[in-house]
Amino acid sequence: MQFLHTMVRVSDLDASLRFYCDLLGLKEVRRKENEKGRFTLVFLAAPEDESRSAELKAPELELTWNWDPEAYTGGRSFGHLAYRVDDIYALCERLRQGGVTINRPPRDGHMAFVRSPDGISVELLQKGDALPSREPWASMENIGTW
Numbered sequence: 001m002q003f004l005h006t007m008v009r010v011s012d013l014d015a016s017l018r019f020y021c022d023l024l025g026l027k028e029v030r031r032k033e034n035e036k037g038r039f040t041l042v043f044l045a046a047p048e049d050e051s052r053s054a055e056l057k058a059p060e061l062e063l064t065w066n067w068d069p070e071a072y073t074g075g076r077s078f079g080h081l082a083y084r085v086d087d088i089y090a091l092c093e094r095l096r097q098g099g100v101t102i103n104r105p106p107r108d109g110h111m112a113f114v115r116s117p118d119g120i121s122v123e124l125l126q127k128g129d130a131l132p133s134r135e136p137w138a139s140m141e142n143i144g145t146w
């Protein structure tokens, strides 16, 4: 058995691609439009996973955009998506400047939590071998609500 992907439903595909790709850094690897079902699937991969050979089938994030608006309620049991990052401070600063809610700033240089436009929690973990470039967050209080 092999883990393939996590699927999240998104209410605004453009806003979600801006968050997951332009700001967070994921890469779109393919998409499927379904005229009959009236939805679009967009598969995203982290850069290091995207470069893996095809037979390894890297883990992906599947964005589902239903063309007809739906209210996505519940789902409290879903926790978060987690990514290992090269420089947690630089990434959080880019996300913050892009208007993203930083729920848990990376004050310890190790872990941060941010939210997608639909409120999906994303955990960022600093790679162990790479020291964060700077610490603009050390004195900042928690931003956003937990």
Ligand SMILES: C[C@@H](O)C(=O)SC[C@H](NC(=O)CC[C@H](N)C(=O)O)C(=O)NCC(=O)O
Binding pocket: 007, 009, 037, 039, 041, 062, 064, 066
């Ligand atoms: C391509 C493969 O990875 C899928 O997950 S397709 C699964 C399929 N998705 C849809 O029909 C998307 C539109 C639908 N309105 C929805 O919001 O799910 C599906 O069976 N989805 C049902 C589910 O519970 O995921």
Ligand code: NI
Binding pocket: 005, 007, 062
């Ligand atoms: Ni799927």
